[in-house]
Amino acid sequence: MSESANTIQFFTGFRFNDLGFLAEAAGNTLLISVISISIGSVLGCLFGWALHVSVLARYILGSVLDIFRSVPLIIQLLLFFNFFPILGLPLEPFAAGCIVLIFYTSALVAQVARGGIEAVPDSMRRASRSLGMSYLQDMRYVVWPIGARAMLPAWTGVALGVLKDSALVSVLGYLELLRASQILITRTQEPFIILAIVGAFYFALSYPIGKLSAKLEQRWQYD
Amino acid sequence: MIELNSVNKSFGDLQVLKGIDLSVAKGEVLSVIGASGSGKSTMLYCINALEQIQGGSISVDGLDVHAKSTDINKLRQNIGMVFQQWNSFPHLTVLDNVALAPKIVLGKSADEARSIAEKQLQHVDLGDKLDTYPTRMSGGQQQRLAIARALAMEPGYMLFDEVTSALDPELVGEVLDTLRLLREDGMTMIVVTHEINFARDVSDRIAFFHQGVIEELAPAKELVNNPQRQRTQQFLSKVL
Numbered sequence A: 001m002s003e004s005a006n007t008i009q010f011f012t013g014f015r016f017n018d019l020g021f022l023a024e025a026a027g028n029t030l031l032i033s034v035i036s037i038s039i040g041s042v043l044g045c046l047f048g049w050a051l052h053v054s055v056l057a058r059y060i061l062g063s064v065l066d067i068f069r070s071v072p073l074i075i076q077l078l079l080f081f082n083f084f085p086i087l088g089l090p091l092e093p094f095a096a097g098c099i100v101l102i103f104y105t106s107a108l109v110a111q112v113a114r115g116g117i118e119a120v121p122d123s124m125r126r127a128s129r130s131l132g133m134s135y136l137q138d139m140r141y142v143v144w145p146i147g148a149r150a151m152l153p154a155w156t157g158v159a160l161g162v163l164k165d166s167a168l169v170s171v172l173g174y175l176e177l178l179r180a181s182q183i184l185i186t187r188t189q190e191p192f193i194i195l196a197i198v199g200a201f202y203f204a205l206s207y208p209i210g211k212l213s214a215k216l217e218q219r220w221q222y223d
Numbered sequence B: 001m002i003e004l005n006s007v008n009k010s011f012g013d014l015q016v017l018k019g020i021d022l023s024v025a026k027g028e029v030l031s032v033i034g035a036s037g038s039g040k041s042t043m044l045y046c047i048n049a050l051e052q053i054q055g056g057s058i059s060v061d062g063l064d065v066h067a068k069s070t071d072i073n074k075l076r077q078n079i080g081m082v083f084q085q086w087n088s089f090p091h092l093t094v095l096d097n098v099a100l101a102p103k104i105v106l107g108k109s110a111d112e113a114r115s116i117a118e119k120q121l122q123h124v125d126l127g128d129k130l131d132t133y134p135t136r137m138s139g140g141q142q143q144r145l146a147i148a149r150a151l152a153m154e155p156g157y158m159l160f161d162e163v164t165s166a167l168d169p170e171l172v173g174e175v176l177d178t179l180r181l182l183r184e185d186g187m188t189m190i191v192v193t194h195e196i197n198f199a200r201d202v203s204d205r206i207a208f209f210h211q212g213v214i215e216e217l218a219p220a221k222e223l224v225n226n227p228q229r230q231r232t233q234q235f236l237s238k239v240l
């Protein structure tokens, strides 16, 4: 069989069906992002609190989180994905991707959350404690609402970043938007259409986050 | 009754309170004056255990403030405190600023907490500001809000730490008037202040602090008009 014959069979134009394929991949991007951002944010808030209260945590946890923040995500993904099979614990690309993205998100959110807690002046916390509030009540009813407002813009930036960075999980073979687009580009040789569509999907996923954040920011204004 | 017995307090190597003895009876108003850094604020913080002490003891209604067995959150409900910075909760309306602690600390229902808050806010003349956010109010109004917030816990004692120092001069009067009102209601108060004339007119006694010790303690008019100690005389001649 000649090579040209093979090519003719292999390359076929962009079909309507492919849109479904991309939509499914977008669903996977959404899934891994939602899981990573939500769990990572909760963890990040706990880490941020630990950084705030404990000098020891600042040294130990702070250093660990610095690693997550500074080593390129793609290297973390490959290292982690290839490390576990050595221990005899093979991981699905999806699971490996989630775990790495969760810690990556938590490392970014930890600093943001710490900043949020420290945006509440000591004197205000003294005031709430002087009313008889316990440490946890002060945290829940005073520090959290004020800190959350302070950290919202930075958190939104982290969430949007993680949504886009989740594309890197494609290197593990997880079928998300970027990987799906690569498969289609190889087959159709129509990169512009496909990349435009993928871009539109990313926009559609990001838009609600930005919108929600803007809405909260407005509702949370102090007047 | 608030009683301090040879209270020592240090921050690291810096001893800030050096054997403070003091007692404030129910219904009494004690003013505390003295130079910056003499330990006035620190003493107030020690009385409601926002700061720990290194020696001596403090009791409120016979309860040892710094004993391990003391329920500190319960104790603080009985000791209202107002600070130099008014510390309004910016995310809550004026009403909710006052209603929050009755609700979550005292376990009052939303309705009860609301009526408590309304009553206290009317008392400090903020009855028309219930749904405003504090950032929209003047410093004097926010300071009165802070007073109402503390009073909503129905404390037996009130501690005031230079509550007029951060205010524009024209707003000082309204806050001092609120304190006068409290005095008429018979509230027991310790008032740290730089307003010597106010201290003379409103308090029963004045304590003059100097570098962590009570240099002089006397009935208000006596201390201001006829100070016995040289340091008191020097301080008063500077501030009056």
Ligand SMILES: Nc1ncnc2c1ncn2[C@@H]1O[C@H](COP(=O)(O)OP(=O)(O)OP(=O)(O)O)[C@@H](O)[C@H]1O
Pocket (backbone or CB within 6 Å): B011, B014, B016, B034, B035, B036, B037, B038, B039, B040, B041, B042, B043, B162
């Ligand atoms: N948290 C702290 N850590 C270390 N030193 C402190 C702390 N708080 C207060 N000090 C020091 O303790 C001393 C007494 O402070 P304090 O605030 O009680 O003085 P003050 O009499 O209230 O003065 P002012 O009139 O300026 O309010 C000061 O030298 C101050 O620097």
Ligand SMILES: [Mg+2]
Pocket (backbone or CB within 6 Å): B040, B041, B042, B161, B162
């Ligand atoms: Mg002070």
